[in-house]
Amino acid sequence: SIHLLYTLNIFEFSNTWSLTYFRPTVPTDLWDAIREVELSWAFPGHWLPSKDPVKTVYFSAGRQQWIETCGAVTRMKGLQSFTLHLSGSWFCEPVEKIPVFLEPLRDLHLRQRWQLNLPKQPYYVKEIRNIDGDLRKRGIECSIRAV
Template identity: 65%
Template sequence: MRNIFEFSNTWSLPYFHPTIHPDLFSGIRHVELRWAFPGHWLPSMDSVKSVYFSAGQQQWIETCHAVLAMKGLQSFSLILEGNWFAESVEKIPVFLEPLRNLRIGRQWTLVLPDQPYYAREVERIGEELRERGVEAVVRVG
């Protein structure tokens, strides 16, 4: 039997991290992040979106730091769901750069929303991630 920790709120993992003993946190083996990231978390030329960008970016970076602190991690999946995540493929690798140093026994999985736009771009996103040093398998939900 495999226990999978699933986090669905942007601050859940960073808040969870300091609440348990470091050995237990490092002992976590399987994590799924299921989030509907709002588009304003990604860099934008839109002045209204840019107001929210820094706060959202900080949340995301702290979440990535918590994931990277899991020294025993064996599998990791980031599942971007819902209609909120509707960003261009060019922004996805930028968004995932904080996970660039995530090294587990095998590649981790990025699951994009089940939309034709992303289905057509899976290969391109995977190539761009590899060029940026992000070791993830990309697929559509």
């Protein structure tokens, strides 16, 4: 049955646009049946606030898309597992920026913590405990790994 297609598979998205464009094509009852989502994203870094007016345009567009994606994920009624793989320009981004970026996922509450995978760079491996503490203070319930 089609219902099993949505309940038994892992839905993988390579960018935020994919998930938000996919959403309107799926009937609500089947969308709510999705149990597992993985989002892999190589962040270009332009979502970070900047005093440069040109970068500000990119920031607002990228940030809005991220907020819409997070909203779509947090509203998935049947979701049991969510994994976010961050890669790309996250290399050497200050760890203090990660909790700010993940703020739109604060309302994602699953039976088990959702998974945040960071690049396996020495900088992140060393800072995982600090990142975890900052996320917990903000009410963001996830487990962090460097992979």
